Amino acid sequence: MLIIQVGVAASMSPAEWEHDIIEAQKAHIDGFALNIAPQDDYTDRVLQTAYDAAERIGNFSLFLSFDYESGGPWPQDRVIAIINTYKSRPAQYLYKGKALVSTFEGAESSGDWPMIRHATDCVFVPSWTSLSPSGLHNVHHTIDGAFSWDAWPVGAQEKDILSDRAWISALSGKPYMMAVSPWFYTNLPQWNKNWLWRGDDLWHYRWRQVIDLQPAMIQILTWNDYGEAHYIGPIYDSGIPDGASWYVKGCPHDAWREFLPHYIDAYRRRGAMIREGALNPSAVTSYAPRRPLSYTDKIVYWYRLNPSNSGSTNGTTGNNLNMGQPGLEPGEVSQDRVFVSVLVTEPSQVHVQIGHAAPIVLFAHEPGLNHYSVPFDGHSGPVRIAIVRHGREIEIAVGPAITENCIEGKVNWNAYVGSS
């Protein structure tokens, strides 16, 4: 099950829901986790719209994720009523025949759930990440699985799988839902939020971790959370929180969906081979593509449009100080580099050129997905990337200029994502 977190946006029309579901299906995503908060009076109308749209399109699942952080705890009777309203809808996602239900936090309300499970017969897979794996034993009898929001590394390093392994071990056989996210930057001081975590190469390497670890379920964070800059769906202006437009508009992320079918199919293929006994789960993964090749050459790239020293940090810290993490310079955590993933049908060169600087020449030795990053090295201007074979440019992408000319003098820590 591969799903993606969707903040239930009040203003999305039925046509926009249908459009987004079709886009998600093209990326081989199975469904949406619908994040809902108790204070929103539009929740029921939007859930109806979403379930109706998914059922018109077909082959797409939805489930409810009760957000206990924005707007305080959910009243138990409302949770029961909402689950019972949607659990028999054709688009409802079922895990082993029962409606799956999740949360964002809410561990302090864990005492509500024996009753909710009894009254709804749901399969309960909360994200009580704040409990940490070591706190799970206290609630083990209340849950059917767990989801962890721990999708980003702390500080100036790459994300490892220690916390995923700890959750899997603490769950002792119950299903783990693993989080995958491409980026994190938020600058919303009115909500006491102004930090970033390292995105950089995360989108590529986190998927490799998913393919190796083979969690029971995967949740991508997110489809449309513009305020935290980890959206991979289309940008709808009406969904952008006040104060975030300057770092969201002009930074499309749609191209992060381009290679999802390849990552997702590799996850499923390896899982199927392990279940059939054709592969030892501890075997080193080969990411060789399936033959005959069913794809063409393609470039996906992303980078920040402003070098980290080109303007004010506007109070943004590397790491979240509210969580007690050490405060680092944002430019130490988020690197001045161009990140490039290429899908090639044959061994190739990859040329990356920033402005008028000499092109950097990289090598894609194997057919399939290859990933690189190239430092800005003080250069600015448009970024031109090419897949080159036998002296010929097979595929070209040109991204917008890296510039020291920051909007309002502030560095934009969001990423521009494009493709050929």
Ligand SMILES: *[C@@H]1O[C@H](CO)[C@@H](O)[C@H](O)[C@H]1NC(C)=O
């Ligand atoms: C249903 O969607 C999945 C992607 O989640 C896709 O792989 C599959 O081919 C689709 N099946 C049908 C019958 O359309």
Ligand SMILES: *[C@@H]1O[C@H](CO)[C@@H](O)[C@H](O)[C@H]1NC(C)=O
């Ligand atoms: C961030 O920028 C805004 C204007 O763009 C300004 O009002 C605010 O004071 C700045 N905050 C910090 C901490 O620099």
